[in-house]
Amino acid sequence: MIRAGVLAAAALAALLAAGPAVAAENRGDPKRGFAISESCAACHEGDGRSTGYRLYPRIAGQHYEYLVTAIAEFRNKERRQTMALHMMWDATAKLTDQDIRDLAAFYSGLPW
Numbered sequence: 001m002i003r004a005g006v007l008a009a010a011a012l013a014a015l016l017a018a019g020p021a022v023a024a025e026n027r028g029d030p031k032r033g034f035a036i037s038e039s040c041a042a043c044h045e046g047d048g049r050s051t052g053y054r055l056y057p058r059i060a061g062q063h064y065e066y067l068v069t070a071i072a073e074f075r076n077k078e079r080r081q082t083m084a085l086h087m088m089w090d091a092t093a094k095l096t097d098q099d100i101r102d103l104a105a106f107y108s109g110l111p112w
């Protein structure tokens with residue numbers, strides 16, 4: 001148990017030292033995020049609640065930092081997809097770092 005804890009702490013330290021793929025410290029612009037969220041709404045819906053098809057995760061109200069990291073990891077093909085259909089790889093392929101921050105600002109500001 002203790003050994004696993006030490007390993008987890010070491011892994012976290014390594015992760016933090018490497019830093020996220022896209023820096024989250026410059027807060028994105030939620031208005032611009034909304035403007036470019038149309039393609040996301042096809043699956044996650046306009047309010048980000050993804051109620052239609054329940055294998056699509058709810059992203060409304062999620063933490064800003066988590067969204068930045070998750071979207072950037074999909075774009076960079078670092079995050080494997082459960083459904084293996086490349087839906088998120090395709091959806092995020094052309095996003096810039098600023099697009100990612102703006103989308104994260106938009107969705108994190110919506111009610112859960």
Ligand code: HEC
Pocket residue numbers: 037039040041042043044055056057058059067070071080081082083084087088091092103
């Ligand atoms: C074709 C459908 C589709 C489109 C379009 C789409 N997504 Fe997704 N999204 C998914 C699916 C399916 C998943 C779950 C991926 C998996 O299998 O792990 C997901 C996962 C996510 C996650 C991870 C949520 C979590 O809790 O870890 C985020 C964040 C996200 N999408 C944001 C976006 C954004 C932003 C856009 C627009 C740029 C977008 N998605 C466009 C289908 C889509």
